[in-house]
Amino acid sequence: YVIIGNCAAGINAVEAIRDIDDKSEVTVISHENYPAYCRCLISEYLAGERQENQLLYREKNFYKKNKVNLNLGEKIVKVDSAGKKIFTKSGKKISYGKLLIATGARPKGLDIPGEHKEEVFGFRTLDEAKKIKELAKNAEKVLVFGGGLIGLKAAYALKKRGLHVKVIVKSARILSQVTDEASAQMMGRWLTENGIVIRTGLAPVEILGDKRVREVKLDNGEKISGDIVIVGKGVVCNEELVNDSGIETHWGIIADDYLKTSVPDIYVAGDVAETKDIISREYTINALWTAATEQGKVAGENMAGRERIYPGSMAANSIEFFNLPLISVGRVRSKDKRYEEFLRVNEQDYVYKKLLIKENRLVGVVLLNAIENAGVYTALIRRGMDISKVRDILLDDYFDYALVRDLLEEKEGFRESISITGELVKNA
Numbered sequence: 001y002v003i004i005g006n007c008a009a010g011i012n013a014v015e016a017i018r019d020i021d022d023k024s025e026v027t028v029i030s031h032e033n034y035p036a037y038c039r040c041l042i043s044e045y046l047a048g049e050r051q052e053n054q055l056l057y058r059e060k061n062f063y064k065k066n067k068v069n070l071n072l073g074e075k076i077v078k079v080d081s082a083g084k085k086i087f088t089k090s091g092k093k094i095s096y097g098k099l100l101i102a103t104g105a106r107p108k109g110l111d112i113p114g115e116h117k118e119e120v121f122g123f124r125t126l127d128e129a130k131k132i133k134e135l136a137k138n139a140e141k142v143l144v145f146g147g148g149l150i151g152l153k154a155a156y157a158l159k160k161r162g163l164h165v166k167v168i169v170k171s172a173r174i175l176s177q178v179t180d181e182a183s184a185q186m187m188g189r190w191l192t193e194n195g196i197v198i199r200t201g202l203a204p205v206e207i208l209g210d211k212r213v214r215e216v217k218l219d220n221g222e223k224i225s226g227d228i229v230i231v232g233k234g235v236v237c238n239e240e241l242v243n244d245s246g247i248e249t250h251w252g253i254i255a256d257d258y259l260k261t262s263v264p265d266i267y268v269a270g271d272v273a274e275t276k277d278i279i280s281r282e283y284t285i286n287a288l289w290t291a292a293t294e295q296g297k298v299a300g301e302n303m304a305g306r307e308r309i310y311p312g313s314m315a316a317n318s319i320e321f322f323n324l325p326l327i328s329v330g331r332v333r334s335k336d337k338r339y340e341e342f343l344r345v346n347e348q349d350y351v352y353k354k355l356l357i358k359e360n361r362l363v364g365v366v367l368l369n370a371i372e373n374a375g376v377y378t379a380l381i382r383r384g385m386d387i388s389k390v391r392d393i394l395l396d397d398y399f400d401y402a403l404v405r406d407l408l409e410e411k412e413g414f415r416e417s418i419s420i421t422g423e424l425v426k427n428a
Contacts, residue, residue, distance in 0.1 A: 009269035031076075077240075079247070107124050141225055143230070250283065352369070355394055361384055
């Protein structure tokens with residue numbers, strides 16, 4: 001078994017394989033120089049809330065215990081599916097019997113003059129976080145382009161370090177991809193009250209300065225000064241290594257229900273995998289840690305011969321800034337009249353609860369500062385359960401798992417699970 005990628009998908013695939021096959025050789029290859037770490041926690045490292053050793057995803061002896069040949073600092077540039085070989089940038093050739101591609105994604109660039117200066121960063125790797133942390137010691141102003149999760153996490157971390165932070169967003173609001181307008185406006189107000197400047201409807205056209213970043217020119221002609229620039233405008237799948245391999249791609253590498261690619265003995269998992277969405281049933285990429293974890297487990301089991309269907313992924317995001325938590329799951333907005341909105345709002349206390357329901361099925365939820373039942377709502381969404389018996393109390397203070405236990409565990413719902421979530425829901 002050869003696994004390209006050493007993050008959530010790759011590590012969980014190793015564990016799944018070793019649960020079935022303790023004898024075959026397992027090789028893990030990563031272009032980074034670190035053992036597996038929690039990528040989603042690098043903002044806490046940058047903020048000074050965690051040390052580097054607290055980012056580790058597994059214990060230090062993980063690779064030895066699981067008899068893994070670990071190759072760090074090696075980038076795979078080509079997959080030869082006919083010859084069942086992969087090639088590294090340094091010229092190495094590695095043969096495989098079963099191959100898992102878990103190469104993840106990389107930050108989108110700005111595609112403007114000056115973006116390759118040393119003080120311009122994405123925010124996805126530990127190396128990037130280390131460089132930003134070092135520069136922040138002598139910096140005053142930070143410009144963050146992008147109001148999604150990546151950009152806001154970087155902004156929060158650098159504000160916690162005492163820097164002046166401006167977030168510049170092309171769209172009309174922050175978090176446009178993960179939540180609805182009302183909750184985004186409330187979170188934006190909270191971030192502003194905690195010292196982060198947010199400006200919307202603007203985009204950069206040029207990063208100015210000689211050797212170092214001095215200022216950025218915006219599309220309205222304005223120039224704003226900054227010492228560090230963070231680009232958080234989404235990600236692009238790392239799929240270039242499969243060019244000319246016969247592996248089918250679209251947004252990412254397309255996976256079937258068993259996370260196989262279009263080529264025999266090659267599987268895919270994580271942010272590079274294009275899979276079915278549980279709610280829409282369309283192929284998409286949900287670049288989430290939780291999705292990568294599940295996909296790695298399922299891919300690993302299938303690679304080792306235990307057939308298991310992957311039920312699909314769905315959007316699920318959880319963030320917290322200055323002690324204000326926000327969770328969004330599933331579909332969170334729609335202009336379609338077939339969808340019903342259930343709302344509970346308290347602007348003063350920053351409380352926002354929204355449920356989106358279609359044909360007596362919960363399909364989405366947004367929770368701001370009132371996240372107690374997030375797990376129950378998520379279970380209802382994943383299982384596609386008929387909620388007609390409890391829909392009128394879903395937003396009540398006394399609503400909890402006990403009130404829906406019988407509904408969730410009834411034979412049809414729990415055992416069969418309406419066919420869309422498969423056996424994964426048994427462990428939800």
